[in-house]
Amino acid sequence: MQPVSEYFDPALPAPLREALAQALKAPPQRVQRVSGGGEALWLKRTEDSLSLWWRILKGNSRRAFEADRLALKDLARQQLPVPAIRAEGPDFFATTEIGTPVAHLLRGAQNAEELAPALEAAGRALGAFHAAGVVHGRPKLRDICWDGDQARLIDFERYRRDNSSPKLMAQDMLVLLHSLFSLRLEGDAEARLALKGWLSVAPEGMAEALVKRAKALAWLRPASRLALMRRAGSSEMIAMPVTLDWILATLR
Template identity: 50%
Template structure:
């Protein structure tokens, strides 16, 4: 069966990996899948083909797919830390594998120690780099930040929007990052302190104030979350809400001192 979709790939992609990618594209599309060959791997992402019922339930997935692709290209052009698009076509793209997600590192005790602290510190610094460039990620959950032992890179930019972001959008980025970490650690942790200190030490001047202001406006969510925990005490995402708001409230406003 021949591949009837055009594919534009990096010229240095190994022949075996390109063949494996083309073979994956001949099968019914999957939203995301890992393709490996020749000692290298990529993550293949394809536009979902949904029925009307699923489009109504899941929203405009094609828009999210194109936002993801556009964000990866735009941020790479700015020299920002994102996974590199190594191949693409009209309804798919593939990014280089860039290590384990920070979420994976936090969930697995085998990664505990200085390397995990370094990964979380790099994640905070990477988010600050986006903010210095005037870019908001949109949903920088730690499952969408990968660490390869050297640097942290963002994947999954489905909420990316072109143009300079406002302080409110960047502040929400920070709250999402911290919340996603608390959802795993379930309490204060050195990894959260490392990510926070790295972001705070490199963030644009005044942005910490915007983060704290947004957290104050969201205090009612903390009240609702505590009430909800009486019914769902094991729900990590719910427990992480007041932890996040309390953590941010405890931070000072001097961005020059982590």
């Protein structure tokens, strides 16, 4: 891995540049919003000071950080929907603020109709990655941001070059749908919007690949169904059989 030189976008407003400089002097936070001059950035920093316990739980944080940085540069060159890096150094990078995570919108909206543009755009954005042969790895709705016009993806800590297949693309979409049902268990209309957007852009055969992936994960059903019956366990566990059944019922 080549060392990263320090870079600041010369177009950054002076107040934002100063706010960023001050944030970099403060004790590190993994992710931090920095604003000034009417603009905002998201500053991401390394987690080199994690305890042994957290390193075991989270894995190699430096590798994940560099994978995220590499992805943003690779994908920007391919003109895929990601935020631009506006400043960086060996232990940080800062990206343009690109709107609100779709998960936040889903928590606040009352019905699918008002969410339709964001959900379809989220599906299309993921489909654009897959059409380019790129897998995100964990595209939960909190990792897709909507600015009222465009959806873009963030958090590429699992990004690996040349690591793509229909199976992994289908897994991406399953993760997106599972995150939706984790937030809104009765989310049929919302899921259909995201699926519609994805299928409009994704490569041919991805509907079949998604069904195949859902069938392959049937072994998850017993424990998650028990959680659903008892309304116990995490929302993610409760949502798993709902997601798998929805995929099979919708795309059969």
